[in-house]
Amino acid sequence: MMKMEIGVLVVDDNQMMRRGLRGSLDIEPDLRVIGEAANGEEALALVRQHKPDVITMDYQMPGDNGVVVTEKILEEFPAAKIILLSIFDSEEDVWNAVRAGVRGYLTKKSGDVKELLEAVRSVAAGGTYYPASIAGKLEERRKQPDLTKREMEILTLLADGNTNKEMARILDISDMTVKLHLANLREKLGAVDRTQAVVLAYKKGILHIEE
Amino acid sequence: MMKMEIGVLVVDDNQMMRRGLRGSLDIEPDLRVIGEAANGEEALALVRQHKPDVITMDYQMPGDNGVVVTEKILEEFPAAKIILLSIFDSEEDVWNAVRAGVRGYLTKKSGDVKELLEAVRSVAAGGTYYPASIAGKLEERRKQPDLTKREMEILTLLADGNTNKEMARILDISDMTVKLHLANLREKLGAVDRTQAVVLAYKKGILHIEE
DNA sequence: TTGGTACCTACCCGTTTGGGTAGGTTATTG
DNA sequence: CAATAACCTACCCAAACGGGTAGGTACCAA
Numbered sequence: 001m002m003k004m005e006i007g008v009l010v011v012d013d014n015q016m017m018r019r020g021l022r023g024s025l026d027i028e029p030d031l032r033v034i035g036e037a038a039n040g041e042e043a044l045a046l047v048r049q050h051k052p053d054v055i056t057m058d059y060q061m062p063g064d065n066g067v068v069v070t071e072k073i074l075e076e077f078p079a080a081k082i083i084l085l086s087i088f089d090s091e092e093d094v095w096n097a098v099r100a101g102v103r104g105y106l107t108k109k110s111g112d113v114k115e116l117l118e119a120v121r122s123v124a125a126g127g128t129y130y131p132a133s134i135a136g137k138l139e140e141r142r143k144q145p146d147l148t149k150r151e152m153e154i155l156t157l158l159a160d161g162n163t164n165k166e167m168a169r170i171l172d173i174s175d176m177t178v179k180l181h182l183a184n185l186r187e188k189l190g191a192v193d194r195t196q197a198v199v200l201a202y203k204k205g206i207l208h209i210e211e
Numbered sequence: 212m213m214k215m216e217i218g219v220l221v222v223d224d225n226q227m228m229r230r231g232l233r234g235s236l237d238i239e240p241d242l243r244v245i246g247e248a249a250n251g252e253e254a255l256a257l258v259r260q261h262k263p264d265v266i267t268m269d270y271q272m273p274g275d276n277g278v279v280v281t282e283k284i285l286e287e288f289p290a291a292k293i294i295l296l297s298i299f300d301s302e303e304d305v306w307n308a309v310r311a312g313v314r315g316y317l318t319k320k321s322g323d324v325k326e327l328l329e330a331v332r333s334v335a336a337g338g339t340y341y342p343a344s345i346a347g348k349l350e351e352r353r354k355q356p357d358l359t360k361r362e363m364e365i366l367t368l369l370a371d372g373n374t375n376k377e378m379a380r381i382l383d384i385s386d387m388t389v390k391l392h393l394a395n396l397r398e399k400l401g402a403v404d405r406t407q408a409v410v411l412a413y414k415k416g417i418l419h420i421e422e
Numbered sequence: 423t424t425g426g427t428a429c430c431t432a433c434c435c436g437t438t439t440g441g442g443t444a445g446g447t448t449a450t451t452g
Numbered sequence: 453c454a455a456t457a458a459c460c461t462a463c464c465c466a467a468a469c470g471g472g473t474a475g476g477t478a479c480c481a482a
Contacts (some may be wrong), residue, residue: 014322019234020227087230087298109223109271148458161407163438177460183440193468194407194439196372202413202420209413209420359428374468388430394470404438405469424482430476438469446460452453 006124007034009052011043011069012085013061017108021056024113031120040064047073047080054124056116057102059086059093070100081123084207090205092143094134104129144188147206151185154178157209160197212374217335218245220263222254222270222280223296229320232267237248242331251275253384258284258291265335266329268313270304281311292334292364301416302352305345315340340367358417362396365389370409 010021010033022033034050036042040063042180047055056071059066073080083104084097097105103123106115119129130138147155150171157167164182168175182194189204191197201207221232221244229247236242244262249253251274258266267285270277277295285293294315295308308316314334317326326399330340332404341349358366361382368378375393393405400415412418 014319014324015324016231016235016319016322016327017227018231018322020231024227025228064375074369075459094301107226108227111223111227111229113226150459158406160412161403163408163437167348176462179218179365179440180460183480186440195369195409198406199370199372199409281458306438329450361429377469384429387432390470425480425482426478427478429478432475433473436469437471438467440460440467441465443463445462448459449457451456 004030006030006039006054007032007052008118009033009035009037009043009046009050009055011037011039011055011061011066013038013057014058019059021116022109024116025120028060031033031117040069043069044076046071047077048134053081054120055080055082058085059088059097064134067096067100067162072095074101081118081126083129086120088205089134090203091137091144094206095136095141098138099126103127105134106131109135140161141204143211147185148181149190151188152180152206154181155198155201155207156183158194159181159201166201215241217241217265217331218261218263218268219241219263219331220244220248220254220257222248222272222277223269224249225269225403228269231322232327235327237332239328242328251270251280251323254280255283255287256285258288263287264292265331266291266293267331268293268295270299270308271297276396281308281313285312292337294340295331299416300345300348301414302355303416305348306352309349314338316345317342318345327386329415349405352415353380357391358396362392362399365392366409366412367417369393370412390391394409394413 008025008031012018018036025031025033031064034052037045037046039061057066057070064154070082082102083106084102085106088109089107095104104119107117122129153171154167157170164175164178167178179207185195189200191199191200198207218270220234220240223229233244236244245263246257248257250272260344266319268277268281274341281293293313294317295313296317296319297304300318305316315330317330333340364380364382368381373388375386379389397408400411402411
């Protein structure tokens with residue numbers, strides 16, 4: 001009555017990573033990699049074709065990232081079981097993935113194959129899988145209020161080295177209002193000043209280092 | 212007279228990455244992976260034992276990072292040919308690796324196997340290998356002056372949300388001096404204010420996001 | 423010995439920031 | 453309909469920051 005094999009779809013743009021994942025999974029007697037996708041479109045096509053039991057999904061990919069692809073897959077196949085794999089594990093990253101509906105989140109840093117296998121089996125059986133460190137970040141994030149759209153704009157402008165007056169001009173609002181948003185955003189992030197605000201925003205994964 | 216096979220040592224703490232690398236290299240007729248190491252000690256031991264023609268070295272590892280391990284290997288075997296593989300490719304990261312004496316630097320983001328093979332063969336033949344994006348960052352970094360020890364201390368304290376007065380107290384110097392270092396450091400980083408200074412420090416890889 | 427670099431201090435002065443307090447409109451949702 | 457959240461503006465005031473200028477010491481290398 002139990003299905004003998006767990007069919008896994010590997011989604012990762014990194015060719016070497018795909019090779020490593022396939023090797024680690026295929027060697028297990030109860031697991032079988034039924035396909036590899038390097039991006040969102042390929043992933044969706046293979047999901048439609050093979051209905052995999054579990055999908056391992058990379059976060060960073062050209063085009064749609066793993067969270068967006070997850071949303072698209074779940075929209076069409078609400079029962080799909082997706083485990084997100086990422087080099088990054090900031091509070092915000094984990095939060096976004098969980099909100100999108102993933103069943104597990106693993107960090108690539110460790111590269112721990114045992115952990116991966118546990119996650120795949122647990123999720124295939126209908127459970128979820130979050131290592132302690134990830135679960136902690138999720139809990140931490142849950143306690144924090146979201147930044148509003150305006151606060152995000154201010155935060156971005158702040159990181160670009162704008163003064164309050166400049167931000168006011170850019171957003172076409174009073175610099176009094178900028179001060180207000182800034183105060184709220186410092187409060188939400190737990191920062192003592194504007195400089196620490198951007199630092200904490202980076203650490204929490206709200207802002208990203210892209211040049 | 213030419214050596215038929217290029218012996219490669221793979222150094223990476225990530226088990227899946229090692230698997231992917233080995234698979235990608237071993238499949239080539241002219242390449243042979245003669246060992247895998249998960250950290251600096253293992254790497255050094257295998258280098259002594261096998262004298263590999265080329266070493267692919269991960270940046271992020273528990274214990275000594277890839278640059279430190281590179282230095283240790285080159286101290287003992289100055290002719291060793293090392294290619295650094297990293298997820299990160301900030302100006303500072305590339306700069307540190309090149310200063311340590313690597314012959315090539317590849318980013319793991321692409322996971323481009325062709326590029327890896329080209330790099331290994333080029334380096335084995337006595338050449339170097341830097342993709343255009345990496346070479347550009349190296350050139351960029353070369354033009355910039357180093358931060359002094361004091362400036363680094365100020366930068367770190369700055370990112371922690373300290374005011375000038377607090378930094379002065381912590382470093383036991385005048386807040387006038389803090390202002391001076393801060394001005395120099397803004398100048399070197401090309402930042403308009405203290406907030407942008409830490410942002411640029413992150414982007415350049417001088418500061419790191421660790422919680 | 424001279425030059426360069428890192429490091430330190432001080433003054434003046436205008437601008438920017440942050441804290442507090444007190445109001446308002448609009449849109450959404452129970 | 454009332455409550456809530458997001459958004460906006462204004463005032464006062466003290467503290468912090470940034471720009472300019474003008475010095476000093478210590479050390480290392482040419």
